Amino acid sequence: MKHEVDQGVLRAYLDGELDSERFSAVEQHLHNCSVCSVEVSTLRNHAACVRDGLDRLPGLPDADTSTRVWAAFQKKRDERMDSEQNRWALWQKLSLAGGCLGVAAAALVLTVAPVRAWAENLLAIFRVERFTILEINPAALKTEGLQNNQLLNQTIGRVLSDEITVIQSPQKPQLIANAATASKVAGFPVQLLLGQTPSSLLLESGMGMNMKLDRDRIQSILDEAGRSDLRIPASVDGAIIGVRVPAGVMAFYGNCGDVASRMIGQAGVSAGTKNPSASAEHSVVVHVGGANKSVSEAGVDVSVNQARHANSVNAGETPGQEADATCISLFEIPSPIVSAPQEIDPAQIAQVALQFLGMSANDAANFTQTVDWTSTLVLPVVRGESKYEQVYVKGNEGALLRAANQNQSGHFSLMWVDNGIVFALNGTGDDTAAVNLASQLQ
Amino acid sequence: MSDRWIEAEFEAIFREHYQRIVRVIRRVLQRDSEAEEVCAEVFLRLYRSGPGVAAGGLIGGWLYRTATRASIDAFRADRRRGVEEQVDGSHAEDFTDSPLTLLLRRESIVEVREVLAKLKVEKTQLLLLRHSGLSYKEIAEALQLSVNSVGQKLARAEAEFSALYERQQRQNRKAPQLQAAKEGQ
Numbered sequence: 001m002k003h004e005v006d007q008g009v010l011r012a013y014l015d016g017e018l019d020s021e022r023f024s025a026v027e028q029h030l031h032n033c034s035v036c037s038v039e040v041s042t043l044r045n046h047a048a049c050v051r052d053g054l055d056r057l058p059g060l061p062d063a064d065t066s067t068r069v070w071a072a073f074q075k076k077r078d079e080r081m082d083s084e085q086n087r088w089a090l091w092q093k094l095s096l097a098g099g100c101l102g103v104a105a106a107a108l109v110l111t112v113a114p115v116r117a118w119a120e121n122l123l124a125i126f127r128v129e130r131f132t133i134l135e136i137n138p139a140a141l142k143t144e145g146l147q148n149n150q151l152l153n154q155t156i157g158r159v160l161s162d163e164i165t166v167i168q169s170p171q172k173p174q175l176i177a178n179a180a181t182a183s184k185v186a187g188f189p190v191q192l193l194l195g196q197t198p199s200s201l202l203l204e205s206g207m208g209m210n211m212k213l214d215r216d217r218i219q220s221i222l223d224e225a226g227r228s229d230l231r232i233p234a235s236v237d238g239a240i241i242g243v244r245v246p247a248g249v250m251a252f253y254g255n256c257g258d259v260a261s262r263m264i265g266q267a268g269v270s271a272g273t274k275n276p277s278a279s280a281e282h283s284v285v286v287h288v289g290g291a292n293k294s295v296s297e298a299g300v301d302v303s304v305n306q307a308r309h310a311n312s313v314n315a316g317e318t319p320g321q322e323a324d325a326t327c328i329s330l331f332e333i334p335s336p337i338v339s340a341p342q343e344i345d346p347a348q349i350a351q352v353a354l355q356f357l358g359m360s361a362n363d364a365a366n367f368t369q370t371v372d373w374t375s376t377l378v379l380p381v382v383r384g385e386s387k388y389e390q391v392y393v394k395g396n397e398g399a400l401l402r403a404a405n406q407n408q409s410g411h412f413s414l415m416w417v418d419n420g421i422v423f424a425l426n427g428t429g430d431d432t433a434a435v436n437l438a439s440q441l442q
Numbered sequence: 443m444s445d446r447w448i449e450a451e452f453e454a455i456f457r458e459h460y461q462r463i464v465r466v467i468r469r470v471l472q473r474d475s476e477a478e479e480v481c482a483e484v485f486l487r488l489y490r491s492g493p494g495v496a497a498g499g500l501i502g503g504w505l506y507r508t509a510t511r512a513s514i515d516a517f518r519a520d521r522r523r524g525v526e527e528q529v530d531g532s533h534a535e536d537f538t539d540s541p542l543t544l545l546l547r548r549e550s551i552v553e554v555r556e557v558l559a560k561l562k563v564e565k566t567q568l569l570l571l572r573h574s575g576l577s578y579k580e581i582a583e584a585l586q587l588s589v590n591s592v593g594q595k596l597a598r599a600e601a602e603f604s605a606l607y608e609r610q611q612r613q614n615r616k617a618p619q620l621q622a623a624k625e626g627q
Contacts, residue, residue, distance in 0.1 A: 347519070
């Protein structure tokens with residue numbers, strides 16, 4: 001006999017969360033169903049066990065401290081706002097859009113932290129389980145002397161080319177017939193939009209690289225960028241950072257122009273060689289919805305891989321056929337894994353990177369304390385140039401990004417992590433449409 | 443809607459929610475001061491986000507979601523840094539308790555937090571919010587779930603917590619016995 005009363009209903013019954021009609025129906029059912037009676041008893045025991053456990057955790061005393069706390073909060077908030085305001089005024093004239101600045105910030109983050117830019121310009125730290133948005137104040141980024149600074153560019157290029165060894169080189173993306181084949185080849189269960197057939201389905205090969213950190217050389221980038229005040233921790237010197245990016249799958253729906261065929265036409269980098277030019281020309285600036293401003297300036301894709309392709313789609317950079325508003329692109333990949341020696345404290349390094357991105361030392365220290373750096377992928381977005389919203393996709397926290405000059409119906413990029421797989425969905429529509437679309441993945 | 447808060451409006455929200463939010467955070471974190479710090483960061487984020495942040499729902503839900511997430515992250519960061527669990531001595535009853543009582547209490551707190559840290563974040567959030575007295579509707583709003591799915595998800599989270607918690611307690615009971623047996627040999 002099919003059970004009309006499932007576990008969730010029984011649990012709601014125990015909590016008095018059913019309306020009177022359903023409550024009576026469940027009660028009636030329990031009189032006649034020994035299976036459900038046992039289930040209710042189990043649920044009750046589990047709930048009691050949780051109550052027993054959580055009751056042991058401390059609460060705060062009940063004294064009403066709100067006046068004291070409100071005053072303290074006001075003080076802290078005003079101090080924080082003041083310091084940001086001052087930096088805004090000082091650096092207002094500076095712009096973040098300069099390409100070489102993007103490379104500089106990107107290379108710095110890549111080099112000082114065990115990170116790698118991933119498709120859509122994400123920074124992977126260890127293993128990605130969730131995203132956190134970090135809003136960068138462009139006015140606070142000390143960009144004077146960075147733009148068109150050839151010496152800085154050269155320094156970054158040299159550090160990257162000397163210190164990075166490609167272990168597994170990325171190959172050309174390949175067309176795949178269907179989800180079953182994609183899952184088999186990529187090695188994870190590929191999800192696609194329910195009831196829709198992709199116009200193209202591509203496999204992006206994996207890549208692997210090792211990077212040896214040289215403290216003095218990294219410090220020289222900071223010095224060159226005018227940030228000698230920031231010091232790279234001694235523990236990074238000589239550390240080998242390993243990066244493994246698994247194979248991923250990209251699906252296009254609707255009219256995406258000729259982006260898939262252009263991707264297939266791109267070449268990879270030879271394996272086992274030093275990467276001689278992983279600098280400016282491999283830099284990534286993510287464009288959202290055709291806006292020519294970077295959403296996140298921090299990213300260098302040394303694999304010359306997914307991000308560039310994804311970007312061309314997003315940007316609508318169409319030397320060939322143009323994509324239109326029906327175009328949806330979906331990228332999915334098991335979390336990249338970054339390994340680093342235990343002596344390296346990611347929070348300490350992140351503090352340096354955050355200060356470089358314009359945070360005060362205090363704010364950077366506070367922010368690093370609230371982030372689990374082993375599992376959180378930080379998405380830096382530039383204040384004023386992009387809008388972001390925290391959303392939930394099938395219960396997983398996600399980040400929904402748009403260019404600031406776009407309305408709700410414009411282009412979106414939605415990123416989330418589900419069960420170890422990182423997803424990025426790009427399309428056109430309002431927030432609800434974006435989340436609904438993402439929920440259709442199966 | 444303006445993208446800036448009216449001060450009186452924000453203060454009213456702060457005063458209405460602060461105690462409840464800091465209490466949820468304190469369950470996860472080890473010190474009053476740390477809980478207050480994280481709570482202040484949560485309200486600061488609300489302030490910066492502007493009144494539009496909860497346009498599609500209620501401010502309380504946004505605060506609970508953000509606070510549970512922030513506290514779980516901060517707790518995990520503490521664990522990695524090896525910050526020792528300690529029972530905050532600022533509460534009146536602590537002065538009257540014996541060192542043994544304090545030690546046992548500390549161990550049981552560690553046990554519970556270790557179990558919470560092993561669960562997926564959403565499950566921990568569900569348990570914390572339900573235990574804080576939120577209704578299914580409020581939990582659904584906070585975690586952006588459908589109300590009808592809360593019962594099922596809660597049941598699963600409780601089952602997993604119970605299994606892990608009981609296993610942890612068994613292990614902890616076994617450890618001293620093994621030690622004693624070794625010493626007796």
